[in-house]
Amino acid sequence: MAHNRLLPRDRILPLLILAAATFGWELATDVFQIPRWVLPPPSAVLHALVRDQQLLLRHLAVTMEEVGLGLMLSVLLAVVLAIGIVSSRLVERSVYPLVVASQAVPIVALAPILLIWFGYGLTPKVIVVVLVCFFPIAVNLVDGLRGVDREFVDLVRSLGGTPWQALRVVRIPAALPSFFSGLRVAAAVSVIGALIGEWVGSSAGLGYLMIRAASQFHTDRVFAAVLLSAIASIALFWTVGLLEYVALPWRRAAKTEP
Amino acid sequence: MKSPSPLWRVELRHVTKSFYRGRQPLSVLGPLDLRVADREFVALVGPSGCGKSTLLNLIAGIEQPTSGEVWLDGELAPERLGRVAYMHQRDLLLPWRTVLENALLPLELRGIPRREAVARALPWFERFGLAEFTQAYPAQLSGGMRQRVAFLRTLLADRPLLLLDEPFGALDALTRASLQEWLLALWEELDRTVILVTHDVEEALILSDRVFVLSPRPGTIVCELIVELPRPRSYAMVTDPRFVQLKAEILAHLRARTTLEVPLHGT
Numbered sequence A: 001m002a003h004n005r006l007l008p009r010d011r012i013l014p015l016l017i018l019a020a021a022t023f024g025w026e027l028a029t030d031v032f033q034i035p036r037w038v039l040p041p042p043s044a045v046l047h048a049l050v051r052d053q054q055l056l057l058r059h060l061a062v063t064m065e066e067v068g069l070g071l072m073l074s075v076l077l078a079v080v081l082a083i084g085i086v087s088s089r090l091v092e093r094s095v096y097p098l099v100v101a102s103q104a105v106p107i108v109a110l111a112p113i114l115l116i117w118f119g120y121g122l123t124p125k126v127i128v129v130v131l132v133c134f135f136p137i138a139v140n141l142v143d144g145l146r147g148v149d150r151e152f153v154d155l156v157r158s159l160g161g162t163p164w165q166a167l168r169v170v171r172i173p174a175a176l177p178s179f180f181s182g183l184r185v186a187a188a189v190s191v192i193g194a195l196i197g198e199w200v201g202s203s204a205g206l207g208y209l210m211i212r213a214a215s216q217f218h219t220d221r222v223f224a225a226v227l228l229s230a231i232a233s234i235a236l237f238w239t240v241g242l243l244e245y246v247a248l249p250w251r252r253a254a255k256t257e258p
Numbered sequence B: 001m002k003s004p005s006p007l008w009r010v011e012l013r014h015v016t017k018s019f020y021r022g023r024q025p026l027s028v029l030g031p032l033d034l035r036v037a038d039r040e041f042v043a044l045v046g047p048s049g050c051g052k053s054t055l056l057n058l059i060a061g062i063e064q065p066t067s068g069e070v071w072l073d074g075e076l077a078p079e080r081l082g083r084v085a086y087m088h089q090r091d092l093l094l095p096w097r098t099v100l101e102n103a104l105l106p107l108e109l110r111g112i113p114r115r116e117a118v119a120r121a122l123p124w125f126e127r128f129g130l131a132e133f134t135q136a137y138p139a140q141l142s143g144g145m146r147q148r149v150a151f152l153r154t155l156l157a158d159r160p161l162l163l164l165d166e167p168f169g170a171l172d173a174l175t176r177a178s179l180q181e182w183l184l185a186l187w188e189e190l191d192r193t194v195i196l197v198t199h200d201v202e203e204a205l206i207l208s209d210r211v212f213v214l215s216p217r218p219g220t221i222v223c224e225l226i227v228e229l230p231r232p233r234s235y236a237m238v239t240d241p242r243f244v245q246l247k248a249e250i251l252a253h254l255r256a257r258t259t260l261e262v263p264l265h266g267t
């Protein structure tokens, strides 16, 4: 109902569209007699999801390990870079262009080289995740740190605070909302990074599973793996949103009366 | 009030300040000499943009003068950040901190343990009518409350010299009058030196021992008036002939030098 709290009106329409599309897909595969190995109907994908759940979860765990490690390292790298860039002209001039250039490197070309250097293990995948994830975090954080009201910093100075205290008390908290914006983008693309890393060469992970299943024409399993990675991306995105909600209580206060 | 050898809390010697707009230097302040004695309450009035906030920034040490010297407590003070308590024109409450955390900032920056800081500050929240709001965020406060928090923070910096830049600027007349009387009572018991910047001539006269009128940019001192009204002061004095006379004098000075580019609106 329109008054339902769990399903407010602005959630109903997207769900309806999703349901209609799924239903249309199911119907189309049936009506046009599309072979299952070309396009499995949603029911077959769901079936594969349940049937292969142990297999899928095992590979999901591998992918999520790469994503988790990659995201953590990305945050670390981005924080160090951003603080360096905003506190030193020299670092800004020398490092910032390299940071931007790193995004021009085609990852599909880089991944095989990483494979040669680091083998089939965890490392090359984590590196690919870091490559796609640190950038949005770093750029947003730099903007956030730069956008800090100068008078807040002057306030800390006039109270006898050190530059380090100004960073801790003013700059970092003021930049947190931008940091979370960057982190949200990073979380959303992180899974893709891990999948690309796995496609190039691996022995486990959802990306590996997709390639192997496709080569064996287990198309329903491919779709199940795709669905699972999409769910993982969305879950990561929401997790960051939740972290933000917990970490920035004052943002909520701005919208409510005491 | 009167020490044998006059030890000035603040002394400005021939101070000037220019900013650069592109390559063009823009002279904003001075040359200006100013001396304020211990426990004196001094007000600065002047047209908008004449450099009043710049002057306070110079005294606080946020800016350095282009030429001239700033002395504090009888010595030249080239590095003076942290030596005076400064209430900026904007309240500058950190939106991510609660009222309590905002007010405690000066104590925190000096490394005073939180427990002790809270103990020291709590009685003041009562006095400031903020006791119920210690856990609120600045966005949840009214304008008058925000200014009181900013004021409390300045007070907790615990410095003998207070610089107040239009502390009641953004308020309606009623709230402002009550906060002025409240500041008056507070100052009389606090033993601090105050330099108050204001647009409000009555506020200047009610509160202070001396009033300086500044010229339009670049701000220089046009005249100095000694306010010989007895203390404790109250708003009843606005009808006192001496008060009326002083007010007329200040307004005449301001009008004589204020061209039409500065509208005579409210504040």
Ligand SMILES: Nc1ncnc2c1ncn2[C@@H]1O[C@H](COP(=O)(O)OP(=O)(O)OP(=O)(O)O)[C@@H](O)[C@H]1O
Binding pocket: B019, B020, B028, B047, B048, B049, B050, B051, B052, B053, B054, B055, B089, B217
């Ligand atoms: N950092 C700065 N860089 C360049 N110009 C500045 C800077 N700070 C102030 N100014 C200029 O100096 C002049 C004086 O500014 P100031 O803020 O001291 O005026 P004010 O007397 O406090 O005005 P108001 O009463 O409106 O607050 C203004 O013209 C302003 O544009």
Ligand SMILES: [Mg+2]
Binding pocket: B052, B053, B054, B089, B165
């Ligand atoms: Mg000002």
